[in-house]
Amino acid sequence: MTIVIPQSFWLYFTFFALLLIDGLWCMLATRNLVRVLIGIEILMKSVTFFLIVAGYLSGRMALAQALVITVIVIEVVVVVVVAGVxxxxxxxxDSLDVRNTRDMKG
Amino acid sequence: MIWLTLLLVLLVLAALWASMTTALLRATLGLALTSALLSVVMFALGATLAAVVELSVCAGLISVVLVSVTSLTQPRSLKEAVEARKNRLHRFWPLPLVLLGAGVALSFVRVPVDIILRLPAGDGDVRTVLWSMRQLDLFGQILILLAGVFGVLVLFRKEAK
Amino acid sequence: MSDLLLLVPFVAVVLLNLLPKRARAAALWVAFGVLALEVAAAFVDRFACVNYGWLASLDRVLGIHLATDGLSELLMLCAGIVGMAALLVARKTLDETNEQFYFANLVLVALVGINGIAMVRDLFSLYVFVEVTAVATFILITASRKAEGLEDHAFEGAWKYILLSIIASVLMLTSIGFFLLSTGDITLDAAKGALASQQPLAWVAMALFLCGLFIKGALVPFHGWLADAYTAAPAPVSVFMAGVVTKASGIFALLRIASSTLDGAAPGREILLVVGAVTIVVGAFLALTQKNMKRMLAYSSVSQMGYIVLALGGDLRLGIVAAGLHFFNHAISKSQLFTNAAAIERELGTLDMDEMGGIGSRMPVTAGTTAVASLSIAGLPPLAGFWSKLLIVLALWNAKEYGFAAVAILASLVTLAYFLSLQRRVFFGKREERWAKVRETAPGLLVPAVFLALITIALGIGFPFALKILLGGGA
Known part of the structure; x- marks a missing residue:
């Protein structure tokens, strides 16, 4: 069985890229550690979306869903651990300023 | 297709709001909204089980974690908060423009993506796949949850005392 | 054997947590036992056909997705030996029983992750186990709150590691998405097929995955987090990280993918060559400029990882043997150097090399073992490091990459230079008044150092035999 990836791939890919840019910007431009965490979350959302799209377009939706469920579990644990950090x-x-995490040199 | 595109636009807008808004609680709300919209998108694409998990875990659990971190780390020192608010716009105002520009640019690009691919036979139900083909990932999930428990025990330790 | 390697440490962790609190002091020794089993397991398949009996049925719980070969045994051997050393260091450097308990637990969790990385044949499971190892390591870095002097930096080091790890995860998951699109499957075999048939999407996917692994393995230009994380981590954690965590989740995964999918494909090889060479040179020169001992060792690690990647870009068959051997040698020697650094930190209370000097006569065993490990890494015969570097150069020579072979040889001189500088600044020269009363460190820290140094020497002398055992059938 063969399938052809439809042109709609590009539509999905565009939105994936936008979410990715948004997440990265949020993660790197902010000075608040909690907001870095929010940026991380947006990044994970974009990847989740991309995996589902990949499953949808390649006809392996069940596999993609299985992967996404695992990714979500991992995501939760990472968020909890990062929140602890x-x-x-x-x-x-007594600060949440990102600039206080840049003391190490060399 | 139009509805789906509209949903995706909303999804990106929600994510944008989550990253642009000043108050952390509102950002958390924006993130929950992003998650909820994403799960609708997943549902529309046919990933029902994953959509449910996304809605309950990401929109629910992670919001709880974020809200509690936000409240545990309040109040920030006042000076820091005021300064942060003042400088925020400098670092974030280009973001909507960048997103808009990237969106427009990408929608004009036409990459030949008509790649023909072969599929391995049949794709069953997600539960079958998860339990009979991806046991290793399930084991990994249990393991990482275990690691997360240790993380809570170790990193949140001072709370107990 | 494969499933048991995941289940035994896992069950050990669960059982440890069911124990009453006063029995927690035993956790280090339980973990030690599990790691000893791991070392034994690395040899079992090679030497004897043990009839597992009832164990065999237990061995099928997780399905059919695991397979061991020479490479995975190599990683298990490293993980076992380095983990044992780290536990011994933890016994002497972590004060509270509770800290030791959590250290032992998290090492075991990371060990399951590493064993998983060693045995999976599927890109997504690889990602899952890499993430398990990474999360356990995040917690390990931040766990100890009492490390004096270094205390303030634990979170900072962990933070940088976390940020780059997450970017790496995003890259890997995106890559998995692309593989799903281009092949409809995510096994390494499917990836190999897609790469062989020159599918552009598959090449995009492979490039993304490699980028993720470059971050995990701290190759230049993604090396920024490594020195901070190693320096900030408590002593036993830096032993464990430098010895096996970074190597397993970055470099080993790279070895696995290169050996099972690239198969001499041209674009992949050139990327590996260039990244490897740049990493070697940049890492070596950064190491040359450091004042903090652990930082110098960290940049030395970056540089040595470059050799492994460079070897993969050479003649693939020989390259993988060379890379595997260098992997092992470096795991042993670098964890030993971090053990020595732990000893020095414990006795002197500082890691700043400018403040040290002349303590060689006060700490002769530490000085001696440090010399063995540094000379081995610098590639002096007849130590183990010489042989692996020789093989790397040969692999490059066979592939007619003479320029890169020259880089490998010349960078060895820089390696020698920074290690001599370390020796001179720490152990030789004029002894300052304040170090007049320094004593040789506790036997508990000397035992792992001496043991690891002996491995380096023995492997160097018995090299041909060892090569057969370690990589005989696998590579």
């Missing part, structure tokens, strides 16, 4: 940083420095 941010909390620890806040308790130590």
């Amino acid at each position: 941010i909390l620890g940083f806040f308790r130590k420095r």
Whole structure:
């Protein structure tokens, strides 16, 4: 069985790229650690979307769904752990400013 | 197709709002909205089970985590907050323009994506795939949840004392 | 054997947490036992056909997606040995029982992740296990709150690692999406087929995945996080990370993918050659300029990882043997150097090399073992590192990459230079007054250092035999 990837791929890809840019910008331009976490989340959303689209277009939706469910579980754990790291940083420095994480040199 | 495109536009707008808005709680709300819209998109594409998981876990659980982190780290030192608010716009105003520009540019690009591909035989139900073909990933899920439990025990430890 | 390698450490973690709290002191030794089993397991398939009996049925729980070969045994061997060393270091450098308990647990969780990386044949499962290892490592870096002097940086080091890890995850997942689009499947075999038939989407996917692994393996230009993470991590964690975590989740995955999909395909090879050469040179010169001992060792790691990647770009058959051997040598020697750094930090309370000097006569064993490991990494005969570098140069020579072979040889001189500088600044020269009373460190820290140094020497002398055992059938 062969299929041809339809032109609609480009539509989906465009929106994937937009979400990706948004997430990266949010992650890199902000100075608040919690908002970095939000940027990370937006990045993960974009990837989730892309995996589903890939499954949809290639006819492997069941596989893609299985992957996405695993990705979501991983995403939750990563968010919790990163939140813990941010909390620890806040308790130590009483600050959420990203610039305080740039002391190391060399 | 038009409805789906509209949904996707909304999705990007929600994500944009989540990254642009000043208050963290509103950003969290924006993220939950993004998640919810994404799960609608997933539903429209036929990924029902994944959509349910996305809606309950990402829009629900992760919002809870984010809200609690936000409230645990408040109040930020006042000076920092005021300064942050003042400078935010400098760093974020190009973002909508960049997104708009990228969107327009990408919609004009026409890459020949008519790649013919062969499919391996049949794609069953998602539950069958998950339980009978991806056991290893399930094991990985259990493992990473275990790691997450240790993360909570270790990183949130001071709370208990 | 394969499923048990995942299940045994996992069950050990679960059981450890069911123990009453006062029995927690035993956790380090339980983990030690599991790691010893792991080392044994790496040899079992090679030496004897053990009839597992009832174990065999247990061995099929996770399905058919795992397979061991020479490469995976190599990684398990590294993980076992390095993990044991890290646990011994933890016993001496982490003070609270609770900290030791969590360290042991998280090392075991990371070990399951590493064993998974060693055995999977599927890109997504590879990603899952890489992520498991990474999450366990995030927690490990930030776990110890009492490391004096370094305390303030633990979160910072972890933070940079987290950010780059997440970008790497995004790259890998996007790549998996592209593989799904171009082949309809995500196994390594499918990827190989797609690459062989020159599908453009598959090449995009492969490039993205490689970028993700370059970040995980801290290759230039993605090396920014590594020195901070290693320096910020508590002593036993940096032993474990430098010895096996970074290598497993970045470099080993790269080895696996190169050996099972690239198969001498031209564009892939050139990327590997260029990235490898740039990494070697940049890492070596960055190491040359460092003041902090752990930082210098970290940049040295970056540089040495470049050799492994460079070897993959050479003649593929020989290159993989050379890369595997260098992988092993470097895991042993670098974890030993970080053990030595832990000893120095414990006795002197600093890692700033400008403040040290002349402590060689006070800490002769540490000085001696450090010399063995550094000379091995710099590639001096007859130590183990010499042989692996020789093989790397040969692999490049066979592929007619004379320029890159020259880079590999010349960069060895820089390696030698920074290690001599380390020796001179730390162990030789005039001893300052404040170090007059420094003593040789506790036996608990000397044992792993001496043991690892002995492996380096023995492997160097018995090289031909060892090569047969380590990589005989696999590569």
